[in-house]
Amino acid sequence: MSLLEVRNLQKSFGGVRAVNNVSFSLAPGELLALIGPNGAGKSTTFNMVNGQLKADGGSIRFNGTELIGLKPREIWRLGVGRTFQIAETFSSLTVIENVQMTLLSQDKKMFSFWRAAADYKRDEALSLLAQVGMAEQAERPCRVLAYGDVKRVELAVAMANRPKLLLMDEPTAGMAPRERNELMALTKKLVVEHGTAVLFTEHSMDVVFAYADRMIVLARGQLIAEGKPMEVRGHPKVQEVYFGSGKTFEKPVDTTPSKPMAQEVA
Template structure:
């Protein structure tokens, strides 16, 4: 049974159809990659699922609950976590305090003057940090962390509300190859152990093909292909949209570049 169901989803900006009637589903314990060339509608789709944009038409349901029209904070409380392309943490706070802030928000105590982050559910925050391999750095300020470690902290924050669905926007952007693989391997582990569904956008095709269970491919706002990585890799329409002709995903990956860089 599907956890997330997107049906006939559409969004226009002026006369431009950024997303034009797309459909896809996502099950618990599955990593689904949302890919496509620049301008395909990935970010618009992603932001509609998260509630940052309101769909003009169609439906987005999470375990049967309609999300269209809800605010991002309400969607978060229904069990949707999110990480961002540029990691979003409070650099002036310690690692553990960042996670405690998320727990305060979950408990609806963020604006309570007597609920200081430093005192709130520290043991739970440490458990979340241990889950992502950051417990040993709990009391360090986020401002001194390496970027790969900041992304791990952001993942712990996203998991603070025990999400059913995790949205990851370009999770490996700005990371070295080793860091990329470590973060995605960790995400895959969480998906397996906790049954979390993950919808992610990503430009690094090595990451997509290595870790996605299925892929949805958009082009000019429309869904052009859906399936397992091996199916997508050899899909003629996908190859045409990304490369025109004469190139393949294999050749692009051998050159060590994302498809957009190869096509430029």
């Protein structure tokens, strides 16, 4: 059964058709990679699912609810989380305070002073941080963290809403190969444990082939291929349009974590 159903999605900017009748579905517990060359329509498609852009036509149904016309915050409250290409956290707040802010917002208590914010759902916040291996750094300001750790905090913040669907915009951008592998291994583990569906855009093909269950490929606003990574890998249209003549996919990297996951996730 599909959690997300996108049908005949369309979006134009002036006379340019950025997305042209794109359709795909996503099941609970599945990681779906959305890839394509620059200008393919990936970001436009991604941002329409999130509500940042309104589609000109088609349908985006999440868990039976039509998302077109809803604001990003309304979509978030339905159970759709998001991470960004450039990690978005409050750098002046501590790691745990970033998670607590999301829990406050989730419970619609952002402006309620009936209880000290520093104490609000502290145990739940610590549990979320433990899942991403950041509990021991809970009291550190986000501004002093290494970038890979900031991305872990962002993942904990996204999971604080207990999303059924997680949208990840180039989750490994700016990260070293080992950090990319560790973050995506952690994401895959959380997806399996919670049954969360993930739609992610990504330029690093090693990440796509190592962790995506399926992938869809866009070019000039149209869907040109979809299927399991190794099926799409040899697709002639993908080779021609996405990589150009004579180019091939990067070789997938070894996905063995640099340290046991048991040490990272409580």
